[in-house]
Amino acid sequence: MKLSYYPGCTMKNAARNFDETTVSSLARLDVEVKELDRWNCCGTVHGLASDDLIHLAAPVSNLIRAREEDASEFMTSCAMCYNTLKRANQRVRASKETLSTLNDFLSLEETNYQGDVEVRHLLEFLRDRVGFDRVAARVVKPLTGLKVACYYGCMLVRPTEVAFDDSENPRVMENLATALGATPVPFPAKTECCGAYHVVDRPDIVARRTERIVGSAHDHQADLVLVSCPLCAHNLDHRQADAKRLNPDFHHLPVLYFTQAMAIALGCADAALDLDLHHIAPQPVLADRGLG
Amino acid sequence: MSAPIRLSSARLSRPFVAQVERISGQKLLACYQCGKCSAGCPMAAHMDILPNQIIRLAQLGMSEKLQACDAIWTCVSCMTCNSRCPKNVKIAEVIEAIRETVLRTNQRQDRLKLGDIPRETLAALPPIALISSLRKLSS
Numbered sequence: 001m002k003l004s005y006y007p008g009c010t011m012k013n014a015a016r017n018f019d020e021t022t023v024s025s026l027a028r029l030d031v032e033v034k035e036l037d038r039w040n041c042c043g044t045v046h047g048l049a050s051d052d053l054i055h056l057a058a059p060v061s062n063l064i065r066a067r068e069e070d071a072s073e074f075m076t077s078c079a080m081c082y083n084t085l086k087r088a089n090q091r092v093r094a095s096k097e098t099l100s101t102l103n104d105f106l107s108l109e110e111t112n113y114q115g116d117v118e119v120r121h122l123l124e125f126l127r128d129r130v131g132f133d134r135v136a137a138r139v140v141k142p143l144t145g146l147k148v149a150c151y152y153g154c155m156l157v158r159p160t161e162v163a164f165d166d167s168e169n170p171r172v173m174e175n176l177a178t179a180l181g182a183t184p185v186p187f188p189a190k191t192e193c194c195g196a197y198h199v200v201d202r203p204d205i206v207a208r209r210t211e212r213i214v215g216s217a218h219d220h221q222a223d224l225v226l227v228s229c230p231l232c233a234h235n236l237d238h239r240q241a242d243a244k245r246l247n248p249d250f251h252h253l254p255v256l257y258f259t260q261a262m263a264i265a266l267g268c269a270d271a272a273l274d275l276d277l278h279h280i281a282p283q284p285v286l287a288d289r290g291l292g
Numbered sequence: 293m294s295a296p297i298r299l300s301s302a303r304l305s306r307p308f309v310a311q312v313e314r315i316s317g318q319k320l321l322a323c324y325q326c327g328k329c330s331a332g333c334p335m336a337a338h339m340d341i342l343p344n345q346i347i348r349l350a351q352l353g354m355s356e357k358l359q360a361c362d363a364i365w366t367c368v369s370c371m372t373c374n375s376r377c378p379k380n381v382k383i384a385e386v387i388e389a390i391r392e393t394v395l396r397t398n399q400r401q402d403r404l405k406l407g408d409i410p411r412e413t414l415a416a417l418p419p420i421a422l423i424s425s426l427r428k429l430s431s
């Protein structure tokens with residue numbers, strides 16, 4: 001199976017282990033990933049103002065890139081890119097006038113966008129197209145005994161129009177974790193916001209959120225937290241020292257991309273995991289479970 | 293005690309109310325003040341005015357108070373309120389519209405200025421954090 005892929009900026013930088021494990025674990029599932037040529041930043045957030053059309057230009061030009069490669073769909077594993085690209089697509093599809101304004105903005109493009117490309121998230125693709133039973137059949141190193149807290153944050157489940165699972169109690173990541181042999185723990189904070197970009201202007205808020213979210217994962221006996229967003233990953237990983245200052249009883253937990261868990265279970269080369277990029281080292285708990 | 297809020301019917305028809313309704317695409321009077329938005333807001337503990345109060349003040353045209361508060365910048369558009377409001381009010385869009393009324397003036401009242409972020413902080417942040425914060429907090 002071939003699949004067009006939009007990585008996103010942070011995946012080529014701070015989250016390159018997310019990018020590399022996306023590609024390497026899909027290869028183990030016989031999915032050949034084709035990175036879109038000349039993709040550009042999606043803009044990271046969807047503009048909420050009804051008259052803000054200019055910020056749709058960046059995501060829509062990526063949809064044009066896919067169309068020009070004859071792809072009727074493409075996948076991204078970054079939750080924020082997924083949200084921004086999908087919402088832009090929904091917005092231009094909902095109004096002929098908006099679509100034609102966007103094509104005017106992008107008049108230097110050789111292709112007019114017609115609204116005919118689908119944006120998929122990797123978790124959705126794995127569930128609906130590969131199937132978790134097929135994932136399970138390819139596991140060579142089951143994550144036995146590894147307790148994981150699956151963290152969705154905001155962008156995979158809200159607004160409800162972009163969600164591909166229940167907005168309040170999604171299960172798709174838990175179902176993947178189970179297929180990999182891991183044990184998902186109950187995790188009430190799984191859709192609570194991490195504070196997102198406030199890490200820039202209000203890191204104190206992100207420290208509070210980290211204390212609450214990682215603290216909840218620890219309270220439910222998780223060994224680590226799985227995420228699908230490079231911003232959530234950065235916040236929940238890098239703000240743990242501040243969380244510990246807020247609450248001396250706070251316990252550090254490693255934060256991994258769900259694709260890293262897949263890569264381990266599917267037997268991908270260790271190099272793709274880039275575990276040295278993590279702030280809270282995942283190696284001790286992985287070694288303890290015989291997965292190091 | 294904080295200063296009393298003076299209401300007047302003239303405020304209800306101020307251009308501010310129409311501007312917020314236009315930019316947000318929301319009918320402010322749809323809100324019946326149940327408070328569910330504030331109850332589930334992950335940023336509420338850090339806000340000087342709660343989300344339901346923001347909607348109330350917007351209904352009443354209290355532009356000065358809203359444009360000067362911190363809460364409009366604390367809201368991080370997590371959309372929890374939107375997905376739970378029983379009246380389908382898109383609270384996050386209303387708050388974005390109020391931010392826009394500040395950012396769209398010609399005085400460049402940006403909440404975040406790139407030049408103010410220390411170099412070490414900049415170097416430690418992933419692109420996704422910088423781009424999104426500048427998108428939300430500057431004009």
Ligand code: SF4
Pocket residue numbers: 322323324325326327328329330343344347376377378379380381383
């Ligand atoms: S949840 Fe909706 S109706 Fe209730 S106070 Fe908030 S905006 Fe108003």
Ligand code: SF4
Pocket residue numbers: 329332333334335336343366367368369370371372373374383384387
């Ligand atoms: S969108 Fe803003 S107001 Fe609504 S719940 Fe999230 S942070 Fe609170």
